[in-house]
Amino acid sequence: MNILFGALLIVMILLPGVIFRASYLHTAYGKKTFRSSFLDELLLSVVPTLLIQVLGYSAVELILQNVDEHLLYLLIINNDKAIEYGLSGKSVFLFSLYNLCIYIVSWYMGSIARKVVIRRKLDIKYPILRLHNDWHYIFSGLMLDFPGQPGDSNDVSTIWVDVLVESKAGEIIYSGFLEQYVLSKEDGLDRIYLTAVRRRRFTKEEQGANPAVVNDDVQARVDSDSEESTLATDDRYYFMPGDYFIIPYKEIKNLNVIYYREQELADQQEA
Amino acid sequence: MKAPMSKNIREILSDVKKSKALSGQILNSLKTGKPPVYKIGGKSYALVRTATISKGK
Numbered sequence: 041m042n043i044l045f046g047a048l049l050i051v052m053i054l055l056p057g058v059i060f061r062a063s064y065l066h067t068a069y070g071k072k073t074f075r076s077s078f079l080d081e082l083l084l085s086v087v088p089t090l091l092i093q094v095l096g097y098s099a100v101e102l103i104l105q106n107v108d109e110h111l112l113y114l115l116i117i118n119n120d121k122a123i124e125y126g127l128s129g130k131s132v133f134l135f136s137l138y139n140l141c142i143y144i145v146s147w148y149m150g151s152i153a154r155k156v157v158i159r160r161k162l163d164i165k166y167p168i169l170r171l172h173n174d175w176h177y178i179f180s181g182l183m184l185d186f187p188g189q190p191g192d193s194n195d196v197s198t199i200w201v202d203v204l205v206e207s208k209a210g211e212i213i214y215s216g217f218l219e220q221y222v223l224s225k226e227d228g229l230d231r232i233y234l235t236a237v238r239r240r241r242f243t244k245e246e247q248g249a250n251p252a253v254v255n256d257d258v259q260a261r262v263d264s265d266s267e268e269s270t271l272a273t274d275d276r277y278y279f280m281p282g283d284y285f286i287i288p289y290k291e292i293k294n295l296n297v298i299y300y301r302e303q304e305l306a307d308q309q310e311a
Numbered sequence: 312m313k314a315p316m317s318k319n320i321r322e323i324l325s326d327v328k329k330s331k332a333l334s335g336q337i338l339n340s341l342k343t344g345k346p347p348v349y350k351i352g353g354k355s356y357a358l359v360r361t362a363t364i365s366k367g368k
Binding site: 178279281293295305 | 312358365
């Protein structure tokens with residue numbers, strides 16, 4: 041008998057765990073965004089494999105009641121005695137059908153597990169269940185649900201980001217509302233999309249200094265009922281027109297992320 | 312992936328003037344401590360800072 045046949049059977053038996061893991065990590069962007077060792081992946085695949093195969097075997101045993109484990113064992117260890125058993129076409133068909141069903145069930149179980157983990161925020165409690173890298177937890181606001189962090193991710197109304205970028209003209213700070221972010225497996229983050237961006241140079245004279253607010257008294261309200269919606273702010277800032285401002289991660293030196301929650305004001309507070 | 316953003320903030324950011332004003336208010340609020348305030352649909356809202364995280368490479 042061919043030794044590859046035994047290896048193929050082992051792969052077929054272990055495959056449900058791999059499918060489960062692939063389905064679990066199959067998020068909107070469809071790819072893994074963090075690095076993990078082969079050992080981690082093997083462990084995270086073997087455990088689901090054991091569970092799924094035990095359930096599948098129990099179900100088949102209950103229905104057919106004549107599963108020949110000894111023949112499967114002989115085939116896996118590549119023993120010639122397996123030939124004496126006379127492997128029938130029906131057995132091959134049933135084994136293939138079993139595997140097909142198990143693979144489909146594994147995919148659905150992975151998908152359901154992901155939904156349960158996200159809904160119950162189990163990935164925050166248990167690092168082994170993490171679906172994305174650290175950047176996702178920071179930019180989605182889920183960071184606030186980590187133990188010891190202030191606030192709640194459900195209260196996040198918007199995220200303001202100050203980005204320090206190195207350029208030929210020197211260091212520049214871009215500040216704006218975080219609109220989108222794209223994760224990557226290599227660096228963790230590929231790029232970020234900001235909107236309503238203001239830009240200013242980060243010069244040595246300003247480092248450590250705390251320049252006063254320019255014209256705080258004329259701070260205007262963003263009022264949908266009023267035409268008055270321009271603001272006199274720090275002159276060093278230049279408002280960047282455009283819907284999105286994209287910053288590649290490789291150009292970012294440092295990031296300051298601020299989470300804001302929206303609070304409705306009572307009438308007496310409005311003035 | 313989309314970052315969290317409330318319907319009201321999204322509405323403000325769809326208007327260049329209002330988004331410019333709100334971003335200015337946020338920059339000033341970081342120094343003055345006064346929260347940015349805006350009005351949508353007859354109701355007034357303030358943006359309250361809940362947490363700040365700095366991360367370098």
